[in-house]
Amino acid sequence: MTIRLRMTLLYSGILSITLLLFGIVLYVFLKFYIYSDLKNTLKEQTDVLQSNVQYQLELYPVGWNLLIQLDDFDSVQSGMYLQIINLVSGYKTKSANLRNVQLPISTKILADKKAGYYDTPTIHQSPFLIYNAPLMLNGELVGVLQSAYNTSVISMFFSILRLVLLILSLIVIFIATYMGWLLSKKALKPVYSLISATEQIRNSEDFGNRIQHNGAQDEIGLLSKTINGMLKRIQTIYGELDNSYASQRRFVADASHELRTPLTTITGNAEFLKKIWTSLENHPSRLPEEEEIRISVEALNDITDEATRMGRLVNDLLALARADAGFRMKSEVVEFKSIVDSVVRKAQLIPKGAELKTKGLDVLENTIVLGDKDYLQQLLFIFIDNAFKFTAEGYVEINALRDKDKVGLTIRDTGIGMDPNELPHIFDRFYRADSSRGKTPGTGLGLSIAKWILEEHKGTVDVISGRGNGTSFLIWLPVYNISNVEAQ
Known part of the structure; x- marks a missing residue:
């Protein structure tokens, strides 16, 4: 069932119920009002007549009889029918307009009530309204004064009224249904336009298109705005997916390239060693020459170096795979200064041409952070090792800072630096600045891993660098405050 049909049926149903209630209320009100007025009029006239009733006692040789008389018994002009029943003699006196018709009476009801009551019998297929008034003499019920109206005209009026209300209601409902359908x-024309525009966008598969709504900012305008916002969001997601897919392809290509180089070296040296030792195996009496031994040792060293390099690359790839899989690091309370001291001590053992300087590490006393100790050490070591790689001479300085609820560590070098346009990409996987590519060892994964570790510890990093002016990394980590945690 369409919305248009549902709306039409809903409006028609509401109108039908409204008309039904209106008709019922109007019919009941008119009937109650007219019959109430008729009853009041009938009772008032009956009370006037009852006050004029005369009682006369007649004596006969054989007994006595009670006469009940009414002087003005002509009620033809008023349309009222009168009948007096003498309960003592059983004699009935009727108005001329009753002719041979007798009004029914229940003396039992009258005797029980001893007050007037109404009755609505049907006489000769005509409805009547009768008021039965008791005639009392010395506290005894001696007769009944009955006054009546023929209500055929009124009944006919209400029958016609019911028919008119029914016909008019049907006509109004039909007109309302037709007008409601149109x-x-x-009213739904903007919705159909919205559907058509949405289908065109779907068929074109161009989520850069937008729905043009020039009407009022009503529900349709709000819906158009919402759909445009959804299309913008879908376009953004598709763009992110395309970028992610491109990054994935680039990642696979770079990883394949990085792995192919050591594998090629290892394979070539292994085949060279195989050739030498196969030659010696075929000539058992020949001893290896000094040059063959030297070349074999160099080949083994190359194999070892490339295997070590490939192992580091595999470990880095494993760390990034864990990051992509949503790996959660353990969180524990650790003293930040002990982590920094440990990293500085290990950094002294790195083969380097630059000097290592430290400054202001005393501010780290009693500084507690929440995180994984091993990963935090790896984070700091990546930045320090990276600084030494690109600083052939000069120095690398580690400076500690403290700012309210966070602790900072600046790692600044005097190395080759980077162009400002390269800074947004240094945390991308396998990215290496042009100034260092091919000149320094590495896979371009260290800073990507460092960024992941930093994000897991809710930290931030700021980078300042310039070509030939060195690079400065400012790392911020939130300080763990046990009083604040307990308050929470």
Whole structure:
């Protein structure tokens, strides 16, 4: 069922119920009002007549009889029918307009109530309204004064009224349904336009298109705005997916390239060693020459170096794979100064041409951070090792800072530096600045791993660098405050 049909049926149903209630209320009100007025009029006239009733006692040789008389018994002009029943003699006196018709009476009801009551019998297929008034003499019920109206005209009026209300209701409902069907089409026209525009965008598969709504900012305008926002979000997601797919392809290509180089070296040296030792195996009496031994040792050293390099690359790839898989590091309370001291001590053992300087490490006393001790050491060591790689001479300085609820560590070098346009990409996987590519060892994964570790510890890093002016990394980590945690 379409919305248009549902709206039309809903409006028609509401109108039908409204008309039904209106018709019922109007019919009941008119009937109650007219019959109430008729009853009041009938009772008032009956009370006037009852006050004029005369009682006369007649004596006969054989007994006595009670006469009940009414002087003005002509009620033809008022349309009222009168009948007096003498309960003592059983004699009935009727108005001329009753002719041979007798009004029904229940003396039992009258005797029980001893007050007037109404009755609505049907006489000769005509409805009547009868008021039965008791005639009392000395506290005894001696007769009944009955006054009546023929209500055929009123009954006919209400029958016609029911028919008119029914016909008018059906006509109004039909007109309203037809008009509602037309108006609902007009009201839903913006929705159909919205559907058409959305289908065009879907068929074109160009999520850069937007729905143009020039009407009022009503529900349709709000819906158009919402759909445009959703399209913008979808376009952004598709762009992110495309970038992610491109990054994945680049990552696989770079990883394959980085792995192919050591594997080629290892394979070539292994085949060379195989050739030498196969030659010696075929000539058992020949001893290896000094040059062959030297070349074999160099080949073994190359194999060892490339295997070590490939092992580091595999470990780095494993760390990044864990990051992509949502690996969560353990969180524990650790003293930050002990981590920095340990990293500085290990940095002294790095083969380097630059001098290592430290400054302001005393501010780290009693500084507690929440995180994984091993990964935090790896984080700092990556930045320090990276600084020494690109600093042939000069110095690498480690400076500690403290700012309210966070602790900072600046790692600054006097190395080759980078162009400002290279800074947004230094944390990308396998990215290496042009100034260092091919000149310094590495895979370009260290800073990517460092960024992941930093994000897991809710930390930030700021980079300042310039070609020939060195590089400065400022690392910030949140300080663990046990009082704040307990307060929470």
